[in-house]
Amino acid sequence: AQKITQTQPGMFVQEKEAVTLDCTYDTSDQSYGLFWYKQPSSGEMIFLIYQGSYDEQNATEGRYSLNFQKARKSANLVISASQLGDSAMYFCAMRAVESGGSNYKLTFGKGTLLTVNP
Amino acid sequence: DGGITQSPKYLFRKEGQNVTLSCEQNLNHDAMYWYRQDPGQGLRLIYYSQIVNDFQKGDIAEGYSVSREKKESFPLTVTSAQKNPTAFYLCASSMYVNTEAFFGQGTRLTVV
Secondary structure, rough: OOEOOOOOEEEEEEEEEOOEOEEEEEEEOOOOEEEEEEEEOOOOOOOEEEEEEEOOOEEOOOOOEEEEEEEOEEEEEOOOOOOHOOOEEEEEEEEEEEOOOEEEEEEOOOEEEEEEEO | OOOOOOOOEEEEEEOOOEEEEEEEEOOOEEEEEEEEOOOOOOOEEEEEEEOOEEEEEOOOOOOEEEEOOOOOOOOEEEEOOOOOOEEEEEEEEEEEOEEEEEEEOOOEEEEO
């Protein structure tokens, strides 16, 4: 079965510092996609960054970068120069086909609550 | 404006009653998803659909039902068989495998 694991329930970072949020995944599918979302206290889900399983380079979007290590099945999110507005819940997600299936399933981890301190 | 709309934002129901949560999208997306979010549990997949008239059970489908009669609509019914229905429900849609899913604003269901 597909699985996303985020081992850090909570993280603290000082404003302007960089922070890494961990994500490991498990799937038997060879073609899959990895996503990171941000959820502020308002509850909306904001897409941050995407990495395809066949992408050779790590994805970057502004201050966000994805450290993709395929052999280790990890897809860590790096936020550079943290801002107070980065304080939120962060979810790692994977879209893949389950073994024996034909439909793409989008599975989320339990999330990491990031707090940026001034 | 294109987007995905969930209604209502807040919903209160008495125990034992079925309730249907609405999810509509005008993004022309093929895939749609329903998630339940509880504190500390992340987003757990209830049902998902890749095309009209077809849907699959997710990880926590018991006590829920869905339909996909139109591409734009994917309503979720929380039945009386769902033992603990009070939660925040999120609907999402996506176009292709390698593009992000867009989310609605969510429905907070409280069963009393």
